[in-house]
Amino acid sequence: MSNHNDLPLNNEDNAKNMTENTDTSSIQNNVETNDVEQNHAELGNTRLNDAKLNVDNTKDTALENNSIEDNALENDTAIEEFFSPNNNAHMADGFKTGYVAIVGRPNVGKSTLMNHLLGQKLSITSRKPQTTRHRIHGILSNDEMQAVFVDTPGIHRNEVRAINERMNKAAVSALVDVDLVLFVVDSDQWRDDDLLVLQKLGDTNLTVVLVINKADTLKDKGSVLPLIETFNDSFDFADIVPVSALKNQNLDRLQEVIASHLPIADPIYDTEQITDRSERFLASEIIREKIMRSAGDEVPYDLTVQIDGFKDEAAHIDPKTGRPRKACTFIDATIYVERSGQKAIVIGDKGQRIKQVGMDARKDMEQLFDKKIMLTLWVKVKRGWSDDERALTSLGY
Numbered sequence: 001m002s003n004h005n006d007l008p009l010n011n012e013d014n015a016k017n018m019t020e021n022t023d024t025s026s027i028q029n030n031v032e033t034n035d036v037e038q039n040h041a042e043l044g045n046t047r048l049n050d051a052k053l054n055v056d057n058t059k060d061t062a063l064e065n066n067s068i069e070d071n072a073l074e075n076d077t078a079i080e081e082f083f084s085p086n087n088n089a090h091m092a093d094g095f096k097t098g099y100v101a102i103v104g105r106p107n108v109g110k111s112t113l114m115n116h117l118l119g120q121k122l123s124i125t126s127r128k129p130q131t132t133r134h135r136i137h138g139i140l141s142n143d144e145m146q147a148v149f150v151d152t153p154g155i156h157r158n159e160v161r162a163i164n165e166r167m168n169k170a171a172v173s174a175l176v177d178v179d180l181v182l183f184v185v186d187s188d189q190w191r192d193d194d195l196l197v198l199q200k201l202g203d204t205n206l207t208v209v210l211v212i213n214k215a216d217t218l219k220d221k222g223s224v225l226p227l228i229e230t231f232n233d234s235f236d237f238a239d240i241v242p243v244s245a246l247k248n249q250n251l252d253r254l255q256e257v258i259a260s261h262l263p264i265a266d267p268i269y270d271t272e273q274i275t276d277r278s279e280r281f282l283a284s285e286i287i288r289e290k291i292m293r294s295a296g297d298e299v300p301y302d303l304t305v306q307i308d309g310f311k312d313e314a315a316h317i318d319p320k321t322g323r324p325r326k327a328c329t330f331i332d333a334t335i336y337v338e339r340s341g342q343k344a345i346v347i348g349d350k351g352q353r354i355k356q357v358g359m360d361a362r363k364d365m366e367q368l369f370d371k372k373i374m375l376t377l378w379v380k381v382k383r384g385w386s387d388d389e390r391a392l393t394s395l396g397y
């Protein structure tokens, strides 16, 4: 990841030197926190699937050999029952399951809506438009339904640069094979870009629910009624639900509406699972969010975070000191910016910003992943990456 000049920083003096001298800088956030039992739903689920795969293989062999057939099948059932998630046991008859795409122009509150529906922070949010670059599956399960959310980047007109084109493609491709679309608009600001999204939806046969978000910003609540009428005239929406994602207003109603439009089916994912994205991906999004929040308009959105290292270390006795060390995940990440001026902004005065970003990101990661994290951040200048198709591919776009 780095050359000799790119030593990670763990104190302010080093941070100062780094801003002055090199193209690469980093800071380590290694403040000890309370140890917690490692509990990773996603990894747990992968193991579960592997186990099920093995069970199925056993079944094939057993069927070929009649003499052990009954025993093997009995075993299969026992093993299957052992691994099947308990929390699915109370599933209601007529359980609904489906994919739900959340679409809308940038900044209308799509990520906030998904996060608040899930009650967990998965998708990054900031006041700066176009902070979402990837599709994120968030999974909402309750006794009646499992909705698998696809959070799309905002669709917008100016496909100026390669990255924008890709984001638009991702937004449209998110609509393939979904059962329901939540079309999110800002109750206060109706723009041409909203129409563009609506046009794209019009080309499909999808069931679309209009979500009028930021209802809390309306001074006169009654003003939402003419808005609903206008929307009703322009498109055949299956339902229209005004909400405030941020203030959790009317989200229960929205959940009911979502369930009413999903097909009857067993859950796709374990009902305890909240995302199918990897911890690596979530870690990079958390870091990016912290920078966007802290640096605001000072950094452009052509800033990306690459996870270079993600290593779990079990609790052990340190061979050097003989002292016990808690289980920990070591994460190395590089923040790519386009110009050295931007690098200085990300690092901040005396390394203060990057230090704070690292501390805030680590806190969020420890909460989301439920384990101790040691985070090392680097900042690198990579000129023209957001225009370069090859660089985009190498960074995972």
Ligand SMILES: Nc1nc2c(ncn2[C@@H]2O[C@H](COP(=O)(O)OP(=O)(O)OP(=O)(O)O)[C@@H](O)[C@H]2O)c(=O)[nH]1
Pocket: 104, 105, 106, 107, 108, 109, 110, 111, 112, 113, 124, 125, 126, 127, 128, 129, 130, 131, 132, 152, 153, 154, 213, 214, 215, 216, 217, 243, 244, 245, 246, 247
């Ligand atoms: N007042 C108010 N603000 C909201 C509400 N929902 C979202 N916001 C704010 O709107 C801004 C944009 O929210 P995001 O969730 O990032 O919007 P997005 O549509 O995902 O944006 P992109 O990632 O750019 O497509 C943030 O500052 C949110 O806090 C709401 O219900 N009320």
